[in-house]
Amino acid sequence: MERPYVLHMFTPGSQMSPFDINMAADAGWQVITPYCGVALAGIRGLTQDAIFSRSPKGLARTGIFIGGRDALLAADMLDAARAALVGPFAVSLMADPSGAYTTAAAMVACVEQGLQRQGLVDGLAGRRVVVLGGTGPVGRIAGVLAATAGASVALSSRNGIDAADEAAQDTAKRFGVTLEGISGGDRAAVRSSIADADVILACAAAGVQVVSAEDLALARALRVAADVNAVPPAGVAGVDVMASHAPIAGHVATGIGALAIGNVKYQTQQQLMRRMHEAGSPQVLGHAQAFETARAHLASVQG
Structure with missing residues (x-):
């Protein structure tokens, strides 16, 4: 049986954005689980719980999304999640707090x-x-x-x-x-x-x-x-x-x-979430990758 695509969604806030949950579902993620009230200090443990529960092959169908409302804290959380990855046990990571990125x-x-x-x-x-x-x-x-x-x-x-x-x-x-x-x-x-x-x-x-x-x-x-x-x-x-x-x-x-x-924002977020879902290798997606994707989308439309 093929393993499902699982997206773990971390936020320091009291709730995960319904917008982001809908976007994840539309990108093909099958099991979407929000974790609320997550502190920076908790990122390492949650990330390692996610990576050690599957084989490296199974982790190709696992991702972590970081939300919240603080653009700087989200960047710190993304770095903390990346630092928690161990050798072949790696998953795709994405941050987009309040859609800010x-x-x-x-x-x-x-x-x-x-x-x-x-x-x-x-x-x-x-x-x-x-x-x-x-x-x-x-x-x-x-x-x-x-x-x-x-x-x-x-x-x-x-x-x-x-x-x-x-x-x-x-x-x-x-x-x-x-x-x-x-x-x-x-x-x-x-x-x-x-x-x-x-x-x-x-x-x-x-x-x-x-x-x-x-x-x-x-x-x-x-x-x-x-x-x-x-x-x-x-x-x-x-x-x-x-x-x-x-x-x-x-x-x-x-x-x-x-x-x-907003139309370009939607296309950018959807493409990044699909990239996590479809890449087959671990991705780390933050504000810089969002900018690259938005630029590429506009170039493709203009072309």
Whole structure:
């Protein structure tokens, strides 16, 4: 009898996301088991329970998914799970806390494509990127990916410069990139922060408009604005949820809306979960692999 495909899903939270469970089932995983309230210290024991219960051949049908809401903790958990693997006893591992890795990957890949469509063949390299809502999980990882692609990145917080600096320093240290903190604590701070931005990434809470039409008029260097908020009002005025490199009225920039980003996010997460399921050899999938996958998906669609 063939062994079933078993996915163990670890989260430090009180519950695993139904979204991720559905995605796992659609990717072909047959037995999906959530483990809630998992601490970093518990990852090693849970991982080794999973790997030593099957032969190396059987482990090709075993995977571990790491969720939660903390982008940095998820990266630490992914590293801890990888360190717990022993010789031929290895399983595929994937982290995507609150969908932050795949959402950020989709967002930044879409922006990169938008810049290239405008004739900026180097994409994000050398561009000024401001992440509004930059202290949340999507904002932090979007900043990391943009910095990895060569951009100068500032994480903005409506709680002021101290919160922004702390998030930038912690995130930069964890992922080995350079990030700047910048205040978004009031209207004047937001306007000052986006005045020289080539790219705005709006990653604030649902239903919160972080850039008004009046603010946007002052962003004279802006080329692309991307918004992950699907709940009215738009996070960036003039960027419709369905916008896919659509001109922003009254501005030279183009906009990318939440549903356009969401479609790429869905395809990215589904492809990564299928990769774990189908690879036949252990995979380790984090934010970098999500970005590679989002880029490849967009290239295949465009091609």
